[in-house]
Amino acid sequence: MLDLQNVTKSFGKQPAAVSDLSLRLAPGVVGLIGHNGAGKSTLMQMIATLTRPSSGRILFDGVDIAARPEAIRRRLGYLPQDFGVYRNVSALEFMQYFAALKGVRDPARIRRLLELVNLHEQAGRMASTFSGGMLRRLGIAQALLNDPDVLVVDEPTAGLDPEERLRFRNLLAELGFNKLVLLSTHIVSDVESIAGRLAIMKSGRLVACDTPDAILGRARGQVWSATVDAFEYDVLRATTHVLQALRQGERIALRIAHPSLPCAGAQLSEPSLEEALMAQRYAVNETVREAA
């Protein structure tokens, strides 16, 4: 469905925001994970045709969307990370406006979508008075107006309370049954239960793209638990990758990513997805260091 081939995006003389990234995406929920500044938003903006790759190609059903952006725009839903609403516009009018821009003629679709995101009772209310969660839901309803095949949502759960996050996660999971939902986040728990694949980005590069199970599998045998004193902790911090440190009285309980036994008494542990991803990131660092 989406085929990214050696995509690079640079802004002036700054280091490339996205560097030589290749990725094939099929329907389902794909979690795009990376720290702040990893290049997730830039990649999503390129897929949403807001900006063009400096080099490389993005093919949608075989068509280069930089050359023919209309090929994807009619089948695209996009929810940016930061967005707002016009003042003095009700939720219904906001939806009507975007429906008109997208050429959606069926007024019933607006009502159905407002029901889907549970905003139908607030349709006449000024959208600028909505809470953060309601705004996000309105945003996703807007993105779904044209029944898109590709839904690009950038950090959709940022700033939401736990209940809203759960609601949002479930909605995206349902949409992912027959659409490509590309969801960027740096909160692993947002995607671990719904994403069929995880694409991990670091400094503009694609570090890995695999199923959560495969990523977990690669981390097995590399995550250790140990309880140490403060002196040993300092040593381990310098020689290994400490994933977590919890003080327990005078001693410190550690979770460590390391290819072999990091210290006496350490025991192999089952990694969580977050730890697996962090271990993966550290492994990349090591590879880069060795290559250097």
Add this chain to the structure above:
Amino acid sequence: MNAALVRTLALLEARVRLRRASTLVTVLAVVALSWLIVCDPARGQALMTIGGARVRYTSSMLALGSAAQASLLFALAGFYLLRGRMLEDQRSGMGGVIGASALGGRPFVLGRWCGGVLYLLALIGASMATVLACHLVRGEGPVEPLVYLSTYLVVLGPMALFTAGCAVLWDSWAPLLGKRGDLLYFFVWAGQMGMLPALTEGPAVTTVPFDFSGMSAVIAALSAHVDIRNMALGIADFDPKLAPLTLPASLWRADIVGVRAVSALLACLPLWLALLAFHRFSPDRLKPARAHARRSPLALLNGWLRPLSRLAQPLFGLAARLPGVPGQAMAEVALTLGTAPTAIALLLAAQVLALVLPAHLLAPLVLACVACWGVLVSDLSTRDVDAGCAPMGAAVPGGGARRYWRQLGATFLLGLMFSGVAALRLAGLAPLRALALLSGLFALAAFATMLGRTSGSARTFLVLFLFGLYMGVQIHNVPMADVVGFHGTATLMSVLAWSAMGAAAAWAGHLWNRRPGGMDTHRLAG
């Protein structure tokens, strides 16, 4: 008070403002305007004429004439360029950070004011440099920098202090934040201009301290040397058979300079009020003001007329059915009317009046319609970015490139909706006038969209529009000044010229929009 802190804040403010695209647009406009007003006498027009005779382009004449023109422009444009910084702070969340810091309110407001004054002085400096360049090309005497400096200081000094003071006051006092504050200042400015005839009537012309524009000082200085009853300042025709007049090198009497010094002191009054009224970004003072925003006359009216916004809803359906740019332009029209029910009421009233008013009242109606339309559409091309909807609006069919054209189309379409019936009636009575109205609307729509897109601020167009509107009403006999056919002096050439300028502006905006990175969302957001 910490002088170093105020200095740092002031320099920062001046830098922030000087780096904006709207500053570049203004400087280019000032340069163009300066070359335009210091017209070539060989073509039969001059900057100043008295009794039909032109006044020689000496340093004192060029300094006085250009300073008077600059005062008109900068008193208006300067305010809109300066104001809005505190609203930006509030929107970005930095307002809360500033409010919670140890920084005192007084140095903060004073720093903003000093920065504003510095910025205006920089713009005035650019204007003076352009006139000096004009002097080198068209001057009729030596360049005397001290004459220029003293004239600019006397005429424009109090104006700069007052304009910066108003901008800071308007930003510091919550009820004046927003569009209604913008309109209020326009009336303050127009009021200053309107009182001039009363001040300069009578046998002895005197300057008054509360005329911050300096126009009464200009007239008083001139009246001591020439007969000002038949004086024209601006682009004026002269009789080449009459001998040119020469102004003396020194125009400024001690009494005029003294009054201007008092004006400078009085011009600081808004600053003192700002120091007292500064909200310090306190939610107690800003949020209630926002909540009470519905109680402002316009907001209250919009609230009452809210049911009228339903009339705009069928336009959304129509927009969805129309393909391409027309459909999306219609969506923009529907959104514009839906968010401003007062505009729908005015629109309906305009149609009724256009049908029932006698023919001789059509021109004032057209002018009123154009004025309402100009204010309404001033933020049409910037509201996507202002509201944070730019990326979503660019990810729809047509993308960012079509957005520019749909906004231009919507702006023009709204103009036609406001004055279309009047234009149709005019077409039967005075076809050229109707043609002027159409070409004027197109040109203004193109400039509104282009300036909004290039400067990223609705105020750039708003200020030039209001200034142009005021000047257009005042100037009766220049075809090019009759942009929308109000006076009936427009000619086929002026209609064609405005059409061509509109097309050029539309194309320039398109090229700006299409430049590398022009449609990138990070730039849109910025």
